[in-house]
Amino acid sequence: MKEGEKYVHKFIVTDETYQGFIGAFNDRNPLHTDEAFAMSKGFKGKVMHGNILNGFISYFVGECLPVKNVAIQLQSITYVLPVYLHDELEFTAEIKEYFDSVYAYCFSYYFKNKDGKKVAKGDFQIGLLV
Amino acid sequence: MKEGEKYVHKFIVTDETYQGFIGAFNDRNPLHTDEAFAMSKGFKGKVMHGNILNGFISYFVGECLPVKNVAIQLQSITYVLPVYLHDELEFTAEIKEYFDSVYAYCFSYYFKNKDGKKVAKGDFQIGLLV
Numbered sequence: 001m002k003e004g005e006k007y008v009h010k011f012i013v014t015d016e017t018y019q020g021f022i023g024a025f026n027d028r029n030p031l032h033t034d035e036a037f038a039m040s041k042g043f044k045g046k047v048m049h050g051n052i053l054n055g056f057i058s059y060f061v062g063e064c065l066p067v068k069n070v071a072i073q074l075q076s077i078t079y080v081l082p083v084y085l086h087d088e089l090e091f092t093a094e095i096k097e098y099f100d101s102v103y104a105y106c107f108s109y110y111f112k113n114k115d116g117k118k119v120a121k122g123d124f125q126i127g128l129l130v
Numbered sequence: 131m132k133e134g135e136k137y138v139h140k141f142i143v144t145d146e147t148y149q150g151f152i153g154a155f156n157d158r159n160p161l162h163t164d165e166a167f168a169m170s171k172g173f174k175g176k177v178m179h180g181n182i183l184n185g186f187i188s189y190f191v192g193e194c195l196p197v198k199n200v201a202i203q204l205q206s207i208t209y210v211l212p213v214y215l216h217d218e219l220e221f222t223a224e225i226k227e228y229f230d231s232v233y234a235y236c237f238s239y240y241f242k243n244k245d246g247k248k249v250a251k252g253d254f255q256i257g258l259l260v
Contacts, residue, residue, distance in 0.1 A: 024185055028192070032192065050201075056155065072209060074207065075207055076207075079203055
C-alpha cells in the first residue's frame with residue numbers, strides 16, 4: 001500500500017442493505033421511508049440514508065484492502081447528491097499520504113452514480129494494528 | 131432549535147445492532163468478529179465497527195430532533211477509544227451554529243462510555259428540507 005494507489009469498488013444499495021440498515025438503527029425518517037414525502041421535497045423517490053455509504057466504507061476498509069490488521073481512525077463525508085434504492089455506486093479511494101511513524105494511511109474517496117456524478121466524497125484515515 | 135441547545139441520547143450496542151450492521155454491510159474484518167485476533171492486538175474483545183456510531187447519528191438526526199424535514203449534509207467522526215459489544219454510550223450533541231440563509235445547523239457531538247470516557251467525537255451539518 002503506497003501513496004498514489006487507487007482502489008475501485010462497486011456497491012449497490014440493495015433491499016437487503018436498506019432494510020438491514022433500518023433494522024440495525026431504526027432511522028425511519030420520512031425522507032428515507034415515505035415515497036410521497038420525499039417527492040414532496042423534490043426528490044425522485046425515497047432518499048437512502050447517507051450513512052449507508054459510511055457502511056460501504058466500513059466494508060471497503062475491513063474487507064477490500066490487502067491487509068486485515070486495520071482500524072479506521074477518523075473519517076468525513078460530504079453528501080452531494082441523493083442516492084436512491086438500487087443505485088449502483090462506483091467507489092474510488094486513493095491513498096494520499098502514509099505516516100510512517102504511526103502506521104497511518106490517509107485516503108480521499110468519492111462515490112459516483114451511474115450517471116457519472118459524484119454523490120458523496122470525503123477522507124478517512126486508517127491505522128495498522130501492529 | 132437554537133444555537134447552544136444540547137441533546138442527550140443513550141445508545142446501546144446490542145446484538146441486534148451489531149449483527150444488523152454485519153448483515154447490511156458484510157464487514158467481517160477479524161478486529162470486529164474474531165475475539166482472539168482482537169485480543170492479540172491489545173483489545174478487551176471484539177471491537178465494534180466505528181460506523182455503528184455513524185448509524186446512531188443517523189437515528190439521532192432522523193428520529194430525535196423536534197423536526198422531521200432534515201437531511202445530513204456532511205459529517206465527521208474521530209474514533210478515540212474502542213467500543214465493545216453491549217456498551218452503553220451517552221451521545222451528546224450541541225448546536226454550534228445556525229446558517230439562516232441556507233437553513234443549515236452545525237452540531238458538535240461526542241459519545242461517552244460508562245466510564246465517562248469519550249469514545250468518539252465529531253461534527254455534522256444538517257439542512258432543513260423546505
